[in-house]
Amino acid sequence: MAELEFICTIDNPYVYIPPQLEERESVGIDLSTEHYDRDLGQLTLEEVGESVEWLERLGFDGALVFEQHNHPVGLIGNAMVGAAWLASITRGIRICAVGPLINSYATPLRLAEEVALVDNICGGRLTLGLPLGIGTQYHSIGVMNPATARARHLEATELLIEAMTKPGPFAWEGDFFDIPYVNLWPRPLQQPHPPIFLPAAGSRETLEMAARFRFTYQATLTPRPVLLRNCDIFRELCVEHGYEADRKQIACVVPVHVAETDEQARRELEHHLAWRFQNVFRFPFHVSFPPGHVSDRSLRAMMAGGYRSPGNDPGGMSYDEIRDRGLLIAGSPETVIEELAELTDAMGAGRVITSIQGSMPRWMQLKALTLFAQEVIPAFRPPDGLAVWQREERPAYETRTELAARLPAPPDRPTAVMADGTEVDVRTAHLPESPARRPLL
Amino acid sequence: MSDAPALPAFYTEPAIVEVDGVELRYRRRGSGEPLVYLGGAEMTRRWLPLFEELAGGCDLIALEGPGFGDTPAPPWLEGMDDLAIFYRRVLDALDLEAVHLVGYSLGAWIAAEFAVFNPGRLRSLALIAPQGVRVRGVPRADLFNISTTDRAQLLFNGAAERFAGFVGEGDEQETFFRAYAAAGTEALLAWNPRYDRKLDHRLPALGCPALVLCAEEDRVVPRAHAERYAELLGARLVTIAGREEPTAHGLVAQEPEAIAAALLELVGAVPARP
Numbered sequence: 001m002a003e004l005e006f007i008c009t010i011d012n013p014y015v016y017i018p019p020q021l022e023e024r025e026s027v028g029i030d031l032s033t034e035h036y037d038r039d040l041g042q043l044t045l046e047e048v049g050e051s052v053e054w055l056e057r058l059g060f061d062g063a064l065v066f067e068q069h070n071h072p073v074g075l076i077g078n079a080m081v082g083a084a085w086l087a088s089i090t091r092g093i094r095i096c097a098v099g100p101l102i103n104s105y106a107t108p109l110r111l112a113e114e115v116a117l118v119d120n121i122c123g124g125r126l127t128l129g130l131p132l133g134i135g136t137q138y139h140s141i142g143v144m145n146p147a148t149a150r151a152r153h154l155e156a157t158e159l160l161i162e163a164m165t166k167p168g169p170f171a172w173e174g175d176f177f178d179i180p181y182v183n184l185w186p187r188p189l190q191q192p193h194p195p196i197f198l199p200a201a202g203s204r205e206t207l208e209m210a211a212r213f214r215f216t217y218q219a220t221l222t223p224r225p226v227l228l229r230n231c232d233i234f235r236e237l238c239v240e241h242g243y244e245a246d247r248k249q250i251a252c253v254v255p256v257h258v259a260e261t262d263e264q265a266r267r268e269l270e271h272h273l274a275w276r277f278q279n280v281f282r283f284p285f286h287v288s289f290p291p292g293h294v295s296d297r298s299l300r301a302m303m304a305g306g307y308r309s310p311g312n313d314p315g316g317m318s319y320d321e322i323r324d325r326g327l328l329i330a331g332s333p334e335t336v337i338e339e340l341a342e343l344t345d346a347m348g349a350g351r352v353i354t355s356i357q358g359s360m361p362r363w364m365q366l367k368a369l370t371l372f373a374q375e376v377i378p379a380f381r382p383p384d385g386l387a388v389w390q391r392e393e394r395p396a397y398e399t400r401t402e403l404a405a406r407l408p409a410p411p412d413r414p415t416a417v418m419a420d421g422t423e424v425d426v427r428t429a430h431l432p433e434s435p436a437r438r439p440l441l
Numbered sequence: 442m443s444d445a446p447a448l449p450a451f452y453t454e455p456a457i458v459e460v461d462g463v464e465l466r467y468r469r470r471g472s473g474e475p476l477v478y479l480g481g482a483e484m485t486r487r488w489l490p491l492f493e494e495l496a497g498g499c500d501l502i503a504l505e506g507p508g509f510g511d512t513p514a515p516p517w518l519e520g521m522d523d524l525a526i527f528y529r530r531v532l533d534a535l536d537l538e539a540v541h542l543v544g545y546s547l548g549a550w551i552a553a554e555f556a557v558f559n560p561g562r563l564r565s566l567a568l569i570a571p572q573g574v575r576v577r578g579v580p581r582a583d584l585f586n587i588s589t590t591d592r593a594q595l596l597f598n599g600a601a602e603r604f605a606g607f608v609g610e611g612d613e614q615e616t617f618f619r620a621y622a623a624a625g626t627e628a629l630l631a632w633n634p635r636y637d638r639k640l641d642h643r644l645p646a647l648g649c650p651a652l653v654l655c656a657e658e659d660r661v662v663p664r665a666h667a668e669r670y671a672e673l674l675g676a677r678l679v680t681i682a683g684r685e686e687p688t689a690h691g692l693v694a695q696e697p698e699a700i701a702a703a704l705l706e707l708v709g710a711v712p713a714r715p
Contacts, residue, residue: 029586138632139586147629148519286588291624292632299621303614 001341002350004380005248005388007062007096008369009355010051012044013280014072020279027071027279028136028287035072044358045075051356052086054366055093058373061388062094062127064353067101070140073280079129080114087122092389095122098129098197098218101137103144107177108156109184112163116188123396124189125389129197129218130157132206135288147292150205152176161213164193189395197251202230203298211237211245218251218353224326224346231347247350252343255328256354258371262331268364269330270319272357277322278315333375340376447611451487455505460530466505466512471496474564474708475537478503479528479555481546481572482584482623483596484607484694485510491693494701499708502535504528506551508626510619521630521637524551525558532562541708545569545693546662547627550637553670557643565650565711567704570690571670572662575636579663585628589620595660598689607694644673651676652707654692654700657683661690679703 017035020027052063065082068074076082083097097118105111119126132153138146155174159182162172168183188194199218200206207230210217217234219227231250238245255273259265294302322328329339344352354372356365378385397403414426455466468488476499478492485505495501507527508514517523528551532540541564544552550573556566572581582595593601593608601608610616651674655667671678681688681696681703688695 142633145628145632147625147632284588286586289621290585291621291628292626296618296622296625300618303618 001337001379002247002345003382004340004344004349005061005351006372006377006380007064007094007251007351007353008051008055008060009064009066009353010048010055011065011068011074011076012047012051012356012358013276014041014044014075015275015359016040017072017279020282026283026287027073028283029070029139031071041075047362048076048082049085049089050362051365052090052093052095054369056090058369059377059385059387059390060093060369060373062096063090064096064098064129066098066129066131069101069104069137071136073136080111080118083118083126084114084121087118087125090122090125092125093387094125094127094389096127096129096197098127098199099131100128101133101141101144102130102156102160103133103149103152104137104141105156106143107179108160109163109179109182111156112160112184113186115160115194116164116184116186119188119190119194120186120396123398124194124394126188126190126194127197128194129199130160130215131199135290135293136283138290138293145292146290148176149293154209157209157213161193164188191395199253200230202226203294204233207234208237210234210249211241214238214241214243214249216249216251216351219253219347219349221253221327227326228346231349235348245348247348250347250349251351251353252347252349253353254326254343255330255357256336256340256352256372256376257328257330257357258333258336258368258376259330260332260371262335265330265332265335266319268360268368269357272359273319273322273328275359276357277317282315333371336372336376337379340380447615449487449610450606451489452611453488455486455511458531458534460534461515461517461527463507463512463515463527465507465531466510467502468492468505469500469502471499471501473499474541474711474713475500475502476541476543476704476708477532477537479506479542479544479548479552480504480509481548482509482620482627483546483691485623486610487607489607489693489697491697491700494697495704498701498705499541502537502540504531506548506626508629509623514626514629518626518629521551521554522558524630525554528555529559529562538562539564541565541567541704541711543567543569543704544571546690547572547631549573549670550631553640553644554637556647556649557640560647560649563647563649565652565707566647566674566676567652567654567707568667568670568674569654569693569700570656570659570662571653571667572631572635573637574640574666574669574673575634575638576663576665576669579665581635581662581666582660584661585624585632589617592620596689596691597695598658598660598687600686600689604691604694607691641673644670645675647674650707650711652703653678654703655680656689656692657681657687659688659690659692 055063065076065079067076067079069077079097079100083095086095100111102108102111138144155176159172163182163184169181172179172182196215197218198210198215201220235245257265257269259268329336416426417423455468457464492501492503505512507518539562542552549568549571553573556563597604610619653667653671653676655664681692681699
């Protein structure tokens with residue numbers, strides 16, 4: 001069986017909201033904060049931290065947080081702050097911040113600084129994602145225009161990559177950013193930069209961007225034929241850019257739920273799935289697609305593909321329909337292994353991004369994740385069962401002895417000129433016999 | 442079954458003038474003083490009854506702006522300043538020296554921007570239900586967070602069915618696609634901010650005959666915006682009354698005769714050029 005990396009999304013939706021029963025209703029933009037309870041909000045966030053500890057202990061490869069704005073779909077409004085927190089309470093697991101909305105930053109250099117900082121404090125365990133942002137986000141940020149978002153996202157990404165990889169300072173003269181001194185301190189630990197995921201529903205522009213930068217195409221689940229076609233297009237685009245895509249460059253996003261039997265999985269999951277599709281991810285068209293967010297050509301293609309036609313609204317689908325359409329993998333470990341292998345082989349994907357059902361009781365979430373870790377994941381691992389983070393070389397040292405062993409002589413020394421005219425290496429100048437204490441010429 | 446594209450009611454074949462790489466669609470009829478009309482995002486691609494009324498008293502030139510109706514959006518279009526320059530070149534191309542300029546809704550905002558940068562090209566300025574100024578506490582309706590059908594209802598205060606010929610594009614799909622495309626241009630120009638606060642300083646210096654028309658019950662652009670424009674321009678504010686019901690933001694469709702009469706009165710009051 002082909003090897004797979006397993007990443008689990010741990011963002012929790014705030015679930016204590018009134019039902020959004022009508023298709024037109026949506027929590028996407030303006031559900032009143034009157035519905036927010038501070039204790040329940042704290043609990044919702046606290047559980048994210050608890051989940052990352054579970055995942056690390058269980059041996060998942062990565063834990064993923066996104067960022068949401070202005071709605072209860074997720075309470076982490078800044079993926080980098082979330083990642084910094086998760087980095088500080090874990091030691092090994094990869095922290096995936098997928099991710100910050102680069103367009104919500106006044107300058108991508110602020111994001112570059114955050115990325116470098118978090119990559120340092122987690123010892124080079126950061127994976128970054130650069131989503132364009134779902135439509136709902138545009139209404140609350142105030143600095144993102146959907147009509148210019150794609151062009152700005154591209155330039156901001158180019159600048160981010162250069163800031164992390166090219167020696168500074170250098171000048172940037174773009175359409176959106178004019179910065180005379182791009183000079184990123186600190187530098188990220190991972191070279192040339194932390195791995196980057198690009199979430200995409202399948203627009204050609206996004207696939208092209210992922211291929212060009214060698215990002216991982218994070219394939220948002222769409223109907224199977226479209227999904228497989230997108231994977232093919234992505235691989236072709238990689239070839240056009242002069243290389244063959246690695247399987248790890250395609251990440252399959254699919255909710256997975258493991259239980260003792262297929263029937264038990266349904267019993268546990270069915271109503272949570274209905275809640276999620278009816279209340280969380282069910283935005284009317286104009287909420288998902290603010291003006292300018294997609295081109296006229298893409299919109300016409302989307303509609304030809306049956307977007308949100310009456311039979312295509314997940315909020316109205318039964319458990320079986322959702323399973324039949326490949327929007328979910330659930331069942332016994334055997335079923336899940338079989339279906340995961342089938343889906344990822346069809347896609348040529350080397351990574352799976354699953355999620356926790358936030359409305360499910362915590363004990364049941366843990367049970368499902370434990371079954372997943374112990375009875376599914378090993379089938380896709382080398383015989384030792386080790387997670388990627390247990391096998392890969394880290395750019396960071398772990399102890400000071402390790403540091404001392406690999407530390408080269410610094411190219412520059414911290415030097416001061418004293419009142420008597422002597423130049424000293426300030427690290428040893430307190431010692432009268434310091435060899436660094438010498439008179440200036 | 443025909444594959445011919447759906448056409449809206451009142452559709453007429455436009456004339457085309459090419460300026461700065463844009464094939465600008467326009468419709469022109471009548472004689473006398475030149476009156477240039479800049480519309481909003483809606484009611485493009487047609488010869489409106491209002492135009493017919495106006496063409497009876499002037500040389501009416503109704504322009505279909507870049508990114509609206511059948512006029513494509515050029516790659517250089519990024520903001521209002523681009524349009525202020527573009528429309529000056531359009532007047533040059535049409536051999537029009539100074540014109541009476543009328544703008545409606547978003548088109549009124551564009552007309553105001555054109556005016557402050559090109560005062561010498563104006564004989565008069567008339568704004569109908571204008572967007573574009575900031576009136577704190579009474580923003581215009583959020584046209585970027587609304588469905589196509591709800592937007593049409595907002596335009597006519599819930600009576601969109603009676604004005605289907607003005608907002609539809611011939612069939613439902615085409616109406617949806619075209620409304621989304623037009624809203625994209627609208628977002629490009631006015632997503633954020635949704636006003637130009639500099640107009641507060643720039644408009645009072647304009648000094649040309651001006652008129653502001655507003656509806657009785659405008660749910661898109663509150664009346665306070667028309668009042669503010671009138672104050673900035675030192676212009677008369679005229680409320681267009683509805684014959685059957687209070688006028689809405691879609692007043693150009695509801696009361697073409699009254700609006701044409703007010704506009705032609707302004708044109709007539711400005712001494713003709715020798």
